[in-house]
Amino acid sequence: MIFTLPQIIKQSAKLYPDKDAFRYGNTAITYGELSIKMNQLANLLISLGIKKGDRIGIFMGRSLETAIALYGISNAGAVFVPLDPQAPLSRTHFLINDCDIKCLITNSAQKRTLKSVLADPLSLKNIIGIEDNWPVESYSWTTVFENQSKEDPNINILEKDLAYIMYTSGTTGQPKGIMHTHYSGLSYAKLSKALYNVNPNDRVGNHSPLHFDISTFGYFTTPLASATTVIVSEAHTKMPASLSQLIEKEQLSIWYSVPLALTQLLHKGLLEEKNMTSLRWVLYGGEPFPPKHLKQLMGLWSQAQFSNVYGPAEVNQCTFYTIPKNFDETQSIPLGAIWDNTEMLILDQEDQIVKQGEQGELLIRSATMMQGYWKQKALSQKGFYKMEASAESPIEKIFYRTGDLVRQDENRNLLFMGRKDRQIKTRGYRVELDEIETALLRHAAIQSVGVFPVKDEEYGQLIGAAIVLKDQHKLEEKEIRNHLSNFLPWYAIPGQLFFLDEIPRTSAGKVNHKLLQKQSINLT
Amino acid sequence: MNEILIKYIQEHLLSSSDIELTSEDDLLGSGLVDSMGMVKLIAFIEQEFNLTVPPQDMVIENFMTISYIENYLEQRKQA
Numbered sequence: 001m002i003f004t005l006p007q008i009i010k011q012s013a014k015l016y017p018d019k020d021a022f023r024y025g026n027t028a029i030t031y032g033e034l035s036i037k038m039n040q041l042a043n044l045l046i047s048l049g050i051k052k053g054d055r056i057g058i059f060m061g062r063s064l065e066t067a068i069a070l071y072g073i074s075n076a077g078a079v080f081v082p083l084d085p086q087a088p089l090s091r092t093h094f095l096i097n098d099c100d101i102k103c104l105i106t107n108s109a110q111k112r113t114l115k116s117v118l119a120d121p122l123s124l125k126n127i128i129g130i131e132d133n134w135p136v137e138s139y140s141w142t143t144v145f146e147n148q149s150k151e152d153p154n155i156n157i158l159e160k161d162l163a164y165i166m167y168t169s170g171t172t173g174q175p176k177g178i179m180h181t182h183y184s185g186l187s188y189a190k191l192s193k194a195l196y197n198v199n200p201n202d203r204v205g206n207h208s209p210l211h212f213d214i215s216t217f218g219y220f221t222t223p224l225a226s227a228t229t230v231i232v233s234e235a236h237t238k239m240p241a242s243l244s245q246l247i248e249k250e251q252l253s254i255w256y257s258v259p260l261a262l263t264q265l266l267h268k269g270l271l272e273e274k275n276m277t278s279l280r281w282v283l284y285g286g287e288p289f290p291p292k293h294l295k296q297l298m299g300l301w302s303q304a305q306f307s308n309v310y311g312p313a314e315v316n317q318c319t320f321y322t323i324p325k326n327f328d329e330t331q332s333i334p335l336g337a338i339w340d341n342t343e344m345l346i347l348d349q350e351d352q353i354v355k356q357g358e359q360g361e362l363l364i365r366s367a368t369m370m371q372g373y374w375k376q377k378a379l380s381q382k383g384f385y386k387m388e389a390s391a392e393s394p395i396e397k398i399f400y401r402t403g404d405l406v407r408q409d410e411n412r413n414l415l416f417m418g419r420k421d422r423q424i425k426t427r428g429y430r431v432e433l434d435e436i437e438t439a440l441l442r443h444a445a446i447q448s449v450g451v452f453p454v455k456d457e458e459y460g461q462l463i464g465a466a467i468v469l470k471d472q473h474k475l476e477e478k479e480i481r482n483h484l485s486n487f488l489p490w491y492a493i494p495g496q497l498f499f500l501d502e503i504p505r506t507s508a509g510k511v512n513h514k515l516l517q518k519q520s521i522n523l524t
Numbered sequence: 525m526n527e528i529l530i531k532y533i534q535e536h537l538l539s540s541s542d543i544e545l546t547s548e549d550d551l552l553g554s555g556l557v558d559s560m561g562m563v564k565l566i567a568f569i570e571q572e573f574n575l576t577v578p579p580q581d582m583v584i585e586n587f588m589t590i591s592y593i594e595n596y597l598e599q600r601k602q603a
Contacts, residue, residue: 061555086555086558109553234553235550235553242585
């Protein structure tokens with residue numbers, strides 16, 4: 001029986017030692033190799049004094065080493081924290097500090113970025129993945145694989161132990177860390193493996209970077225099924241024609257990404273001439289798929305099933321919906337029904353259950369649910385809803401408040417109706433608009449701001465910002481973008497900036513975001 | 525050609541103005557330029573050099589570095 005994440009690899013290494021676990025470009029790692037290399041990394045970490053529960057950062061882009069890092073850290077009993085190497089330096093430093101990270105696992109591609117990170121090493125004591133003349137001790141991958149024991153360190157890990165922390169946009173201007181245990185991560189892998197019938201013959205296209213929760217399918221579910229994950233390179237995600245070549249060449253059978261990755265291929269007409277009949281299941285998540293484009297894609301890949309995957313990173317996944325071939329493209333696509341081992345509530349503003357068919361906030365209780373936000377007790381409490389023990393239910397039940405407004409249609413499928421707060425999805429990424437406002441207001445020349453979503457045919461939602469400058473101040477758009485890039489990831493930087501004399505306000509004196517959104521259509 | 529491309533990327537696409545860019549830098553894999561940035565860069569090339577980049581030419585082999593882009597533009601000129 002397996003109950004921790006590293007046991008996924010140990011099990012598949014016994015069953016299929018010579019099978020490719022992960023592929024990247026022209027390189028690959030088998031389950032046998034991965035089970036040895038993860039032990040070697042774990043042994044080095046332990047020799048450096050890393051203890052159970054310590055946080056270790058994974059600081060690299062899409063690569064084979066991400067898999068070794070993730071499983072090596074877990075097998076040492078430590079907690080892995082995916083960091084985005086393209087994030088602004090201040091954000092990286094915040095995460096290192098927030099999680100008290102002692103060691104970063106990286107690879108040679110990050111040399112330039114790491115140099116600036118290490119200008120202030122904070123709690124860092126070690127770098128693994130590049131050896132260099134740095135203020136902290138460093139070890140190359142070669143020395144790890146040459147010098148470390150291949151034996152399993154056999155750390156006593158419980159399923160309820162913390163396994164990983166994934167950061168997401170926070171409203172206060174700082175990101176928040178979602179804490180998952182081996183149990184919640186593995187529960188997701190087991191449920192998704194069963195639902196999509198992932199088997200050892202599958203070849204799964206993983207388009208997401210490790211710090212984006214969609215990647216758990218490629219990193220946890222595929223190996224649990226002893227199948228092969230093909231890690232799509234950064235370059236392929238930017239060059240559509242190369243991406244379509246990759247799907248064909250790697251004979252992918254399952255694809256999972258945000259809709260944008262697929263609509264880009266579709267719009268450029270890059271799919272018609274390729275043989276992609278190997279695809280049997282296409283999963284998308286992160287944001288809605290424009291129905292018109294989905295219909296076109298389903299026509300081209302008629303042999304494949306298509307499913308909408310929904311679930312905030314706090315619960316991994318919680319609903320599924322397989323799209324009927326003859327769906328009505330004038331309607332938006334449902335989130336679907338909740339999946340196994342999961343319970344839901346739809347509550348109104350007074351936390352009362354809404355009548356059947358009425359709109360309310362979706363709350364989820366599931367095996368795949370997080371433990372809370374790292375070091376944020378108040379925020380965690382706010383995010384959970386506790387249903388006290390009662391005569392009907394002798395145990396207390398804890399639900400996660402998704403903040404998503406839904407209603408159930410006549411077929412009991414959930415429909416997405418909007419957000420309770422100011423969180424949006426842009427290109428699949430989750431962004432808190434208030435965080436952008438906070439970042440803008442940190443500029444000395446900016447008086448007041450209003451940040452709002454802008455509808456876009458291809459990208460779904462983009463971001464607009466209305467800005468009022470202080471008297472006697474001048475600012476160029478470029479200066480503002482440079483300023484924001486110090487605090488925000490690239491996808492959170494507003495594409496459209498508007499300079500106004502005054503920000504419209506509601507009668508209560510709050511920024512009138514709805515009006516700004518309306519006006520922005522006339523301003524462009 | 526080289527300078528025009530470097531200037532455009534440095535001024536419009538890089539997140540930080542103090543990154544020194546060379547013709548051999550990997551624009552795609554290193555995260556120097558994001559996917560929206562590549563769309564902008566291709567649009568700029570089309571306008572600046574008065575040509576159309578067909579979708580099937582949008583491959584890593586043509587756009588990974590500035591010198592790859594130069595090679596691609598040379599080929600296009602000769603064709």
